[in-house]
Amino acid sequence: MMSWEHINRQTAVRARPSSYIGRFAPSPTGPLHFGSLVAALGSWLDAHAQGGRWAVRIDDLDRPRNVPGADGSILRTLDGFGLWWDGPVAYQSKREEAYRAALVHLQRAGLAFPCGCSRREISRTGRLGPAGYIYPGTCRAGRPIDRPLRSWRMLSRSAPIRFQDRACIGIQEMDLERMVGDFVICRADGLYAYHLASVVDDAALGVTDVVRGGDLLNCAPPQILLQRKLGLPTPRYLHLPVARDTEGKKLSKQTQAPPVHPHRAGAWLHSALAFLRQAPPAELRAAPPGELLGWALRHWRPQRLLNPPAAFWP
Numbered sequence: 001m002m003s004w005e006h007i008n009r010q011t012a013v014r015a016r017p018s019s020y021i022g023r024f025a026p027s028p029t030g031p032l033h034f035g036s037l038v039a040a041l042g043s044w045l046d047a048h049a050q051g052g053r054w055a056v057r058i059d060d061l062d063r064p065r066n067v068p069g070a071d072g073s074i075l076r077t078l079d080g081f082g083l084w085w086d087g088p089v090a091y092q093s094k095r096e097e098a099y100r101a102a103l104v105h106l107q108r109a110g111l112a113f114p115c116g117c118s119r120r121e122i123s124r125t126g127r128l129g130p131a132g133y134i135y136p137g138t139c140r141a142g143r144p145i146d147r148p149l150r151s152w153r154m155l156s157r158s159a160p161i162r163f164q165d166r167a168c169i170g171i172q173e174m175d176l177e178r179m180v181g182d183f184v185i186c187r188a189d190g191l192y193a194y195h196l197a198s199v200v201d202d203a204a205l206g207v208t209d210v211v212r213g214g215d216l217l218n219c220a221p222p223q224i225l226l227q228r229k230l231g232l233p234t235p236r237y238l239h240l241p242v243a244r245d246t247e248g249k250k251l252s253k254q255t256q257a258p259p260v261h262p263h264r265a266g267a268w269l270h271s272a273l274a275f276l277r278q279a280p281p282a283e284l285r286a287a288p289p290g291e292l293l294g295w296a297l298r299h300w301r302p303q304r305l306l307n308p309p310a311a312f313w314p
Contacts, residue, residue: 004105007098008203008231020052021206024078024085025198027059028070031259032077034272035213035243041272041296042240043211044083049300055205057090061197080262081269082289090205098200099192102230103152103185111155111229112185115139116147126181130218135181153182154195154226161221166238167214167305174221183222195222203232214239238302243275265289269296277304 024040026032032040047054056078058071075089106112117138126133135153143149156176165172174180185196198219202210217239227234260268266285269292273280278299284292 004101004230007101020047020050020208021055022047022052022209022211023055023057023202023205023207024083025057025059025201025212026074027062027065028067028074029065030067030070031073033257033259034268035257036074037081037260037268038243038272038275039211039213039240040078040083041081041269042238042276045293045296045300046209046211046238046302049297052208053086055087055090055207056085057092057201057205059092059194059197061092061192061194063093063191077260077262080289081260081265082293090201092197092201095197095201095204096190096192098204099186099197102196102200103192106154106185106229107152109229112152113140113155113182114143114149115151115153115182115184116143116149118150129179129181131180131183131222134179135183137182140182149188151184151188152186154185154222154229156180156182156222156225158225161224163220163224163234163237165217165220166236166302167240167307168217169306172217172220174218176221176225180218180222185226195219195226199223199226199230199232202235203227203230207235209236209238211238211240214242238305240305241275241277266292269293279304 022043024043026036026040044054056075058074060066060071071091078085103112115138117135119133121138122135123133125138126136128134139147139153140155158176160173160175162171162173176183183193183195185193187193220237220239224234226232266287266289269289270280270285270287273292273296278296278301280292280295284295287295
């Protein structure tokens with residue numbers, strides 16, 4: 001197995017950015033819906049309006065949730081909407097050697113520890129925080145010998161994480177130890193967690209700007225901690241408004257959000273631009289995707305998204 005130091009050196013040489021590089025990273029758990037179209041469109045516009053590159057990565061690590069053929073469906077939909085990507089599509093399922101090297105590096109540095117706690121046990125003893133129940137530190141000093149290994153956790157004992165989000169007023173801050181606790185970076189069955197895989201892959205792609213849904217705002221601090229401890233660059237962040245249904249629930253595949261279809265690409269893109277507060281002209285509602293995207297690139301104003309910070313964190 002390659003060492004993390006070797007992989008990190010390769011990443012630094014291969015992915016050293018000369019300009020903006022953005023990405024869209026859907027999970028192949030179903031077809032593209034309006035909420036994911038908003039994320040794809042926002043990240044595509046932000047990249048190309050600045051003369052940058054836009055990559056697509058399929059986040060397919062959680063194999064039990066993957067739907068066969070969903071990755072192809074998502075790519076065909078992006079193509080039908082004119083949201084073309086630069087370079088080959090990346091797949092997380094082909095990147096496990098890099099995640100393993102990062103995990104070993106954190107273990108050897110004393111930053112990751114084995115945990116034998118189940119979710120049910122943590123829900124009984126932990127406080128509820130913005131990202132779920134807060135891990136109470138049960139196995140920090142050592143996993144009891146009568147507990148099977150359930151996960152590897154990242155130590156969150158550090159100074160508060162501060163960062164600027166381009167869509168929020170003021171510096172965002174999270175005390176990870178108090179508000180999240182030691183978070184999972186790998187399960188005992190070898191399934192690497194979103195935080196670890198995402199930061200390793202963003203660095204490998206040379207991503208300079210992460211543009212994604214605002215429901216992932218509270219993912220930024222754990223990922224920034226990992227970036228620092230792994231010696232990776234921290235990208236700029238822009239978290240977009242979250243599309244919700246009539247009951248206020250986030251649109252997702254789990255809530256059976258209806259798919260978007262390329263044969264109505266113009267109408268869907270017009271609605272997504274309006275949702276992103278870009279005020280597309282009404283006469284463009286029936287325009288073909290290329291015309292709408294051309295207008296959107298000339299008029300992209302991410303400052304229109306500016307809002308006070310979302311109340312994710314108490």
